[in-house]
Amino acid sequence: xxxxxxxxxxxxxxxxxxxxxxxxxxxxxxxxxxxxxxxxxxxxxxxxxxxxxxxxxxxxxxxxxxxxxxxxxxxxxxxxxxxxxxxxxxxxxxxxxxxxxxxxxxxxxxxxxxxxxxxxxxxxxxxxxxxxxxxxxxxxxxxxxxxxxxxxxxxxxxxxxxxxxxxxxxxxxxxxxxxxxxxxxxxxxxxxxxxxxxxxxxxxxxxxxxxxxxxxxxxxxxxxxxxxxxxxxxxxxxxxxxxxxxxxxxxxxxxxxxxxxxxxxxxxxxxxxxxxxxxxxx
Numbered sequence: 001x002x003x004x005x006x007x008x009x010x011x012x013x014x015x016x017x018x019x020x021x022x023x024x025x026x027x028x029x030x031x032x033x034x035x036x037x038x039x040x041x042x043x044x045x046x047x048x049x050x051x052x053x054x055x056x057x058x059x060x061x062x063x064x065x066x067x068x069x070x071x072x073x074x075x076x077x078x079x080x081x082x083x084x085x086x087x088x089x090x091x092x093x094x095x096x097x098x099x100x101x102x103x104x105x106x107x108x109x110x111x112x113x114x115x116x117x118x119x120x121x122x123x124x125x126x127x128x129x130x131x132x133x134x135x136x137x138x139x140x141x142x143x144x145x146x147x148x149x150x151x152x153x154x155x156x157x158x159x160x161x162x163x164x165x166x167x168x169x170x171x172x173x174x175x176x177x178x179x180x181x182x183x184x185x186x187x188x189x190x191x192x193x194x195x196x197x198x199x200x201x202x203x204x205x206x207x208x209x210x211x212x213x214x215x216x217x218x219x220x221x222x223x224x225x226x227x228x229x230x231x232x233x234x235x236x237x238x239x240x241x242x243x244x245x246x247x248x249x250x251x252x253x254x255x256x257x258x259x260x261x262x263x264x265x266x267x268x269x270x271x272x273x274x275x276x277x278x279x280x281x282x
Contacts, residue, residue: 001113004036005086005105006282007096008136009163009246009253011201011209012194015181015216023132023148024178029197030097030133031142031158031281035165037088037098039065039105041113044081049073053086064103068130072107075126078114091275093171095247097133104137124150133247142201142281144194157202161209161281162262164235167251168227169274177217177248186219210241210255221249228252234272238265251275 008030016025044050051066052059060066065084072078084106090098104127111118118126120138127134132149142158145151192214200208222228228245231252235243239261240254256262259280266278 001109002038002040003105003109005039005098005101006032006034006036006137007090007098007101008032008133009096009165009281010215011142011213011244012192012197013215013217013247014194015178018178018182019148021148025147026132026145026149027194028145029142029155029194029201030136030145031161032137032140033096033163033165033281034279035090035096035277037086037090037102039102039109040085040087041106041109042083042085043113044083046081047079048081049084050081051084051086053088055086055088055092057092058086058088064099064130064134065106068103068106068126068134069110071129072110072116072126076114076116078116080114082110082113091167091171091251093173094167094251095172095245095249096165096251097137097247100131100133101137103127103130103134108138124152144198155198155201157204158281159201159204161206162256162259163279163281164240164254164256164262164266164269165251165275165277165279166231166235166253166269166273167275168225168231170225170250172221172225172249174248177220180220180224181217184220186216188216188219190214206255206257207241213242213244213255215245215247217248218245221245225250231273234269235265238268240265
């Protein structure tokens with residue numbers, strides 16, 4: 001069975017202190033977007049997991065989907081095999097959570113395929129072992145994500161936001177971004193407020209959402225990659241209400257008042273950068 005494996009954006013991201021585990025406490029508002037990979041999982045006649053992808057780099061045991069399958073198989077002593085195939089559309093190491101999404105989609109599908117009947121709480125505990133973005137993808141709605149990604153409060157009334165997504169065609173490592181953040185400890189002044197953002201999402205108030213977009217990683221990433229400020233300026237010049245780096249970058253998204261403005265901006269910018277997507281949150 002083939003399933004869409006959606007990307008995400010961070011509408012808000014505040015980074016707290018580093019814990020002894022190496023993880024950081026975070027406060028984030030995350031939402032899935034229509035841009036997606038496709039994950040197909042089939043039973044394998046042998047007692048092993050195999051993974052392959054349209055992106056050759058991902059056909060390896062380093063793949064998060066592979067790791068997720070192995071952890072699930074081991075923990076529940078499953079004596080069946082599975083073949084995982086990932087059709088990749090989400091750029092790698094782009095701040096859009098593609099690998100985490102693939103891992104969560106794999107867990108959800110293997111839970112069905114192997115008849116494990118695990119509840120969301122158990123699935124989230126498993127997801128935590130793979131990476132801090134994985135638990136978010138176990139559910140569907142937008143969410144406030146706190147702790148080390150393990151505390152998830154779903155926003156019930158989330159709605160569709162029109163977005164133009166721009167990736168400059170290179171990767172940014174999350175590990176690098178966190179260590180640079182710890183080193184530089186940037187002074188971040190922002191009027192953005194997470195609770196106001198959540199209220200704005202519930203009220204479907206796009207202007208207020210745009211006013212409260214925030215990402216602690218942004219000063220770090222823009223300092224290293226000058227093109228990011230240029231992308232933001234380009235989006236704002238083309239009527240985006242606001243623009244922000246997603247996750248640890250380098251992808252930037254612009255939020256638009258309606259599909260018409262978003263489409264207009266997309267047509268103007270689509271050939272300026274390697275990856276430009278017209279999409280929306282789901």
